[in-house]
Amino acid sequence: MPDQYQVLRDVFGYSEFRGDQEQIVSHVIGGGDAVVLMPTGGGKSLCYQVPALVREGCAVVVSPLIALMADQVGALRQLGVRAAYLNSTQLPEERAEVERAFLAGELDLIYVAPERLSQRGTREFLARGTLSLIAIDEAHCVSQWGHDFRPDYLALGELADIWPDVPRIALTATATRRTHEELTARLHLEGARHFVSSFDRPNITYRIEPKAQANRQLLEFIRTEGVVDGEPATGIVYALSRNSVEKIAEFLRANDVDALPYHAGLDRRVREDTLHRFLREDGIVVVATIAFGMGIDKPDVRFVAHVDLPKSIEGYYQETGRAGRDGLPSVAWMAYGLADVMNQRRLIDQSDGDAARRRVQSQLLDAMLALCETATCRRQQLLGYFDQRIEPCGNCDTCLNPPKTWDGTVPAQKLLSTIFRLDRDFNRSAYGAGHLIDILLGVDNARIQQQGHDRLTTYGIGTELDASGWRSVVRQLVALGIIAPQGDYGVLRLTEKAAPVLRGETTVMLREDTKAPARSRKAARSSAPDLPDADRGLFEALRRWRSSVAKDAGLPAYTVLGNKTLEELARAKPSNHEELLAISGIGQSKLEKYGDQVLEVLVDFESA
Template identity: 85%
Template sequence: MPDQYQVLRDVFGYDDFRGDQDQIVSHVIDGGDAVVLMPTGGGKSLCYQVPALVREGCAVVVSPLIALMADQVGALQRLGVRAAYLNSTQFPEDRAEVERAYLAGELDLIYIAPERLSQRGTREFLARGKLSLIAIDEAHCVSQWGHDFRPDYLALGELADLWPDVPRIALTATATRRTHEELTARLHLENARHFVSSFDRPNITYRIEPKDRVKQQLLSFIRSEGVVDGEPATGIVYALSRKKVEEYAAFLASNGINAVPYHAGLDRQVRAGTLHRFLREDGIVVVATIAFGMGIDKPDVRFVAHVDLPKSIEGYYQETGRAGRDGLPSIAWMAYGMADVVNQRRMIDQSDGDAAHRRVQSQLLDAMLALCETSTCRRQQLLGYFDQQIEPCGNCDTCLNPPATWDGTVPAQKLLSTIWRLDHEFHGFSCGAGHLIDILRGVENDRIRQRGHDALTTYGKGTELDARQWGSVVRQLLALGIIAPRGDYGVLTITDKATPLLRSQQTLMLREDVKAPARSRTKPARGASAAPDLSDEDRNLFEALRRWRAAVAKEAGAPAYTVLGNKTLEEIARVKPSNHDQLLSVSGIGQAKLTNYGDQVLEVLASFESA
């Protein structure tokens, strides 16, 4: 059998492993179990694909991503790997051929969904062949604390008893200490070796701004920063409801953005078509619920935007991590407002879970709100949630444009006093933020006048702030849990946390909202570059190679990045290899890709040189 370094070079075209990959691969090849926590784009798949090609037998890869299995397997087959999948999308004769190949020892990897692997018949079938290892991808799904819980993952712990001598490796890009501990216990991996890499994605710029006509904010962001070399870039926009997904997709499309919706309520064929386009087209923006994107190996997603507040930092990290897998500059943008806090607090209060469940959900939301409202480095706050400490990153909005803080004690007291007086002087009257702000600003309208609220001692006592600034005060008090929503209409009430403020026992420093930087309307945005380190001449060659790759991918019906990745094309454009041996030394070109594309690449280079 080949060793791991020969496989890495000959099959995948790389000279060296990255980070912990070498240790993980060696450990699994030697028959050890492993739990791997590694950021999106960190190279998790190599940690089981390389051992699968070194160990005798066939590896089973447990993946929840049925819609992606064909592309995942196709990418491996183009590398010369004997890979296949079993899922419900196949015809019976196709499944029968995969089963025959497995039993004949003709496969190196087979992808199976957890729902199928939990079936007795599937397990009996696998027991008739020889397994080299079992890889459990997206392993956070096994945890009740994970953001995408899948009940069928719970049965995967039984694999330890079914195949005690087969090494198992569980991998995820998202895990707090609690999630890490729970997936380890549920998968019976207590004796496994654990590999935890840094979750830092330094190429991603994190930016969060207050909602202010959020559709226009999103459109402005995409037009100005959702571009690569002046061309529209690929991106994902996340919304929490199906209705919003369709609404935002239609809005963007009506404004000239190549945007399409994706959610579970759409026809299966429509979803499949959208995923197919996303993987193969440049410049497409998918507006989706959080169900979209997990496991998608598209390296050149330039931005991820959120128009609703995610429910947890784990979910937010997983979703933003789908940008910039190729290591090039990318942006995670979010607009966040008062209504997000009110709605999520209300959903938690009205959920079917018990008190413990609601308490956990509140803790997750509190951490997410702390990230939004921090005046310090966002990346520090984000990684601190995963128990990782870093210095200020210099590549998030709070580092690049530090927000000021101000003493909000008196305005907060005025707001709390207004809520208290309405409750006690007007027979339990309660209202939402808008009415409270109107009272404080002394607005004259029928609602205030008819209810006698202009008689309150706080009426007109808040003119030092405008409506937007008062909205920021309300939002931050909600985030801090000093006030809370009650009922279905977003009315606000005081919590026990307000007592020290009302008694002047606490000073409250608030974050001053920072507006997004103004952008020129006359000069089109260039945005990121697909090959930022190349000279102008080399970039022209790079673009010629990209055009060739696009044609090859279209003819094969495959995503372009599975032919040759951008970094590989960039290196070809820089070193300009003139023969097969020189091409083989380029990172990302192994024997199969040399055989399939070597002559064509050399023809592109020769044509460019002679032009």
């Protein structure tokens, strides 16, 4: 059998491992169990793919991503790896051929979904062959307190008893200490070696701005920053509801953005077509619920946008991590407002589960709100949630355009007094933010007149702020837990934290909302920022060749050759097969498939 270094070079075309990969690979090859926490784009898949090609037998890869299995397997076959999958999308004869190949020892990796692996028949079938290892991808899905729980993952702990001598490796890009501990226990990996890499994605710029007209803000963001080399960039937009997804996609299409909706309520064939186009075409923007994106290997997603507040930092990190897997500059943008906070609080109050469950959900939301409202480095706040400490990054909105803070104690007292007096003097009446702000601004409307709220001592005492400023105050007081929404209509009540504010015992410091700095539409980014101008033309010629090859073969372009490989080709300009093999990302299989074509492109460009 080849060793891990030969496999890395000959199959994957890399000269060396990155970060913890070498230790993880050696540990699993030696038969050890492992728990791997590594950021998206950090190279988790190599941690089980290389051992699978070194150890005797076939690796079982557990993945919840049925829609992506064909592309995952296709990418491996491009490398000459004998890979296959078993899932419900296959015809009986296709499954029979995969089963035959497995039993004949003709496969290196086989992908299965957790629900299939929990079936007795599947386990009995796999027991008839030789397993080299078991890889459990997206292992955070086993956590019942996490953001993406999948019940079928709970049965995977039984694999330790069924195959005690087969090494298991659990991998995820998203895990707090609590999730890490839980997945270790539930998967029976207490004796495993743990590898925790940095969660930092320095190429991603994090930006959160106050929500005013979310659709218009999103469109302006896409028009200014969703452009690379003068062409529309690939991106993902997340919204919470299916209805919002469809409306946003329609709005973007009406404004000349190639946007496609994706959610579980759409016909399966529509979802498959959307995913197919997203993986194979440039400039596609998918508007989706959180069901879209996990495990997608597309490296050149240039932006991820949120028009609704995510439920947790774990979910936010997982979703934003789908941008910039290739290491090139990318943006994570969010529009966030008072309605988001109110909606999330209401969803928690109405959610299934006991009080403990709702308390945990509230804690997750509180951490997300703290990230949105911070006046310090967002990356520090984000990574601090995962117990990682860094210096200010210089590449987030609060670093690039530091917000000011101000003493909001007096405005807070005015708002809290209004709620208190309405509750005391008007028979426990409760009102939403809009009515409270109208009272503070002294608005003379029929509702205020009819209910006598113009007689309140706080009527008209808040003219130092405009309506937008008061919405910011309300939003931040909700985020701080000083007031809380109740019921379906977003009415606001005081919490126990309000009393010391009203008595002047607690100072309330608030963040001044800042507008995003103006950006020129001409300030387009490049997909090859490190290339000198002299080599950029060759890079583009190689990219056009790759696009043609991928289209003819029905493959995602990045599975032919990655952008970093094209950049290195443009710099090095190899002239023969031996020099091609020295290029990162070109192994024996890629050399045999594309070597002569690449050399022809290089010669034609030089002679043009």
